[in-house]
Amino acid sequence: MGLTVISFILGTTAELIKIAPVYHGIAERGVRPKIWFTAQHVDEVADALADLNLPEPDVWLVPKDQARNLESPAQVPGWGAQVLRTAWSRRHELRAALAEDGRPPLVLVHGDTFTTPYGSLIGKRILKARVGHIEAGQRSGSIMSPLPEELNRKLTAKIADLHFAPTELEVGNLRHARGVVVNTEANTAIDAMRLAINQPLDVPDLPEKFGLATLHRFELLSRPDKYREALEILREQSREMPILYMAGAPEREKIRSLGLDHLFDDRFIVRPKMRYLKFLPLVARAEYVVTDSGGLAAECYYLGLPCAVHRERTETPQHLGETVVLTEMRADKLQDFLATYPNRRGESWMDKYHPADIVVNSLAQLGYC
Template sequence: MMVAGTTAEIIKLSPLMRSLLDSGTPYELWNTAQHVDGLRATLDDLGLPQPDEHFLDPRTQSPLVRSSQVPGWMLRIGFHTLRHRRRLRRTLHAGGRPLVVVHGDTFTTVLGALVGRFLGAPVAHVEAGMRSGDLRNPMPEEINRRVVARLARLHFAPTRREVDNLRRERAKGLVVDTGANTAIDALRMMLGAEHPPIDLPDEFGLVTLHRFEMLRNSAVFAETLRVLKESSPLPLVMPAGDTERRRVEELGLSALFDDRFRLVAKQPYPRFLPILARASFVVTDSGGLQQECGILGRPAAIQRDATESHQGIGENLVLTQLDPDRLRDFLARWEDHRRPSQLDAFHPTEVIMGSLRSEGYVGAEVR
């Protein structure tokens, strides 16, 4: 069982889902609907089946855009699990050894791990062991990661650093160093598959700002956009969904956008990657995009106070710690941060599949 609810989780689990399909190993995808917009389209674009189980009725699903929505959403998922526990348990235990797979550090990660344990199955955590070192930052991701480490029994850690974190915390079960994040396999699957869906300048910077902690901090969000507008040496392209656009309007920042700082429609992952591939540099608050830039060697400013992923920081990646002067310095010197791509250096999904075979969860070789 794959439990996922965000497009990022779908993307990073997609190489594993594809490998399971290719090996003839059945799996189901259970959807928490943490994200609604784009999730179905992302699965279609990745050539993967739609969810088998919805914790929330598809007719009443709505995306989580405010933290105040989270408690009610979690209660609805808990109620669905309790109400259908016998059927879910039968499904989970029907074909050999049961396993529930979760990814990352979202509320869905925690709920998926709790559901797996409640239904009597071991939990595998992909992207395990990542730590910022500060329980309050990023909030709630750092707490989510530590909770899931207590619940999981298979821990797939991206690097030796994350393995060491789990060893220090005395995580129970099998800890596996996959060498890199599965984002590298997702990138390899999709990069360059399509032409960009929008017209792009010959040279441009790519901007994504969408995290809860960014959008709810009006002063930091507004200052970030103003620094980008004033200091970028290249035209900027900023894909934005409805939530980000509403925030721009609420804060009276619409006048910042023009032909040189373009606000464009948010794109599904396979259509976003060709934009990333052509960007000269990136400014983002996204942990996933941070990892992808690290893999590609793309210069990127990580507009966050702290990060749980340390690969590439100090090399092609600059952690701004929300300091506007650090962001200005990156924009002035972005070319100094170019690094070679490591896209072909690691194959973490192969490592995960090998471990699942060794543990008896997968019987056939991947074709």
Template structure:
């Protein structure tokens, strides 16, 4: 049996194409959710053509984790509920494969659970490293832990596979290069769905700035917001902004920043957000996931953070600012020079992943 353990919206987005490919081949699987995120998950799975989780590993699966203070209670609930269910989980997995994704707390928990119930652990999006365990934290640490626990590592490119060279050659360990991240498969699905999006200017840029280390650094956040406002005089910008970011903008004195050139939009479901991204002329973000999507689409993108564990698009259409305002300014002055052809249809990583899962478990995923 193939079991997927996921809990965040991003994890579900990136395992969804693998699940869809399993469905196409008639291979059985299970989805176990830690409910690390609750809001938006059902809608996202529906958008991507994936059924809802078969099992929740927490007792109150609709709660989710919205703040750091909620993590201990969620972890306690998850631990107690999972331990009570171990005999059933062991029987359901049937010494098959437990697949986890990425770098969240759920990734680590799923890998430990897989080991505990005697299954092989497969890590999708394996081998990413920023070079500093402190940034991004705890994501970088989570990846390193799962790197020690996984039996099958699905590395997006040869660069990530090289980061796993200490695992290559070990008994029972397999490193597979998928040539791209499963996000390209998810993007193709979103492109075909053509979800509704707000009415926007014919040409615009997209802004998403939400990482804790940026938005809670008053001066750094103020500086980038000032640059965004200046750019909006040249090209309209759409800024995705939740309630917490709205409160911070007001606290920092930017409560009146928005107008017909700088347009605020509340956080959207996956397909609706992708409908905006697919039309954007440029992107300013601090998101590693959005970096990967822009790399595949060829959209000019400034990643405003000090480190990134992702290398897709760097030196082409992606600029890592390193939090250097001069680098950001240069990108904003010359963003159109970074446009590249889309690579969205060039790679099919989910097919390669399912090829391996099928080989490891048999044609019916038994």
């Protein structure tokens, strides 16, 4: 009897990054996992696949010639309908791909993007597979913050059969979930970081010392007063030390529409977003980070790098402390962090945790690889 086929349903470059160590761990066990891609992100996918030594997706759930970056909530209904329509129309082919032996097939999803509940729903209802959720159980405690991530997680928890939770806190959040809950001890981001952290740093005109900022979430960009306030604070701080603001297309468009271009100069420097294997060595060189990305906040925690999480709530409170600070989107808390960051550097956890190994070993014990 052959081994069960495992498919990842993914849609973003961040998901590709965080499942890469799991994918390779499964492949080392003799199983060739499949990647079925929903195309939330498109522009950087080829580069991410090459950097992470991952193959081209086996299936595009939005046809590749029609795929475009999902950049606003208004695009979600049409995109979601296309994903479900493709999965339904190709259901016999996808079921056959998962049915190479008599054991229940498995679909794995990751995190809290729109793809997470959609992939879970496709796996369970359309493909009749078991569903495993990696990075499960994170909760902020408010369905509205962050929106839609908190809702995506809670919906996925109702569907999944296997829950891979980063710490005991998330295990506790899943105490009422059905199925198997596994504590992976950390986020698989730490394994992905090991792939990237020592890559060469190729950034022209990089200041000797600098702060780093990424502010991109809908929760912030949809509130012009808060977005403007944060940028103005960073602009003021950049008079003391240069700050690199890594901005994607939606942020640059928001800056233009709000008339905030004048805030940027040779001290408060706006740069395009970078590929992960290029970006993480830059993070490691920064003096501090200001972000609204939960993933980047976790990476700063593992590195011991001072980080301000500019959000009202976080789904990973276990990372908070002296090194990682939640600003609650308040100006005074952000300013306090910027005044005190030199004293906030913590210890690195890079050599302590290996969550991808725990995921793969658990799947092996359950007979999947």
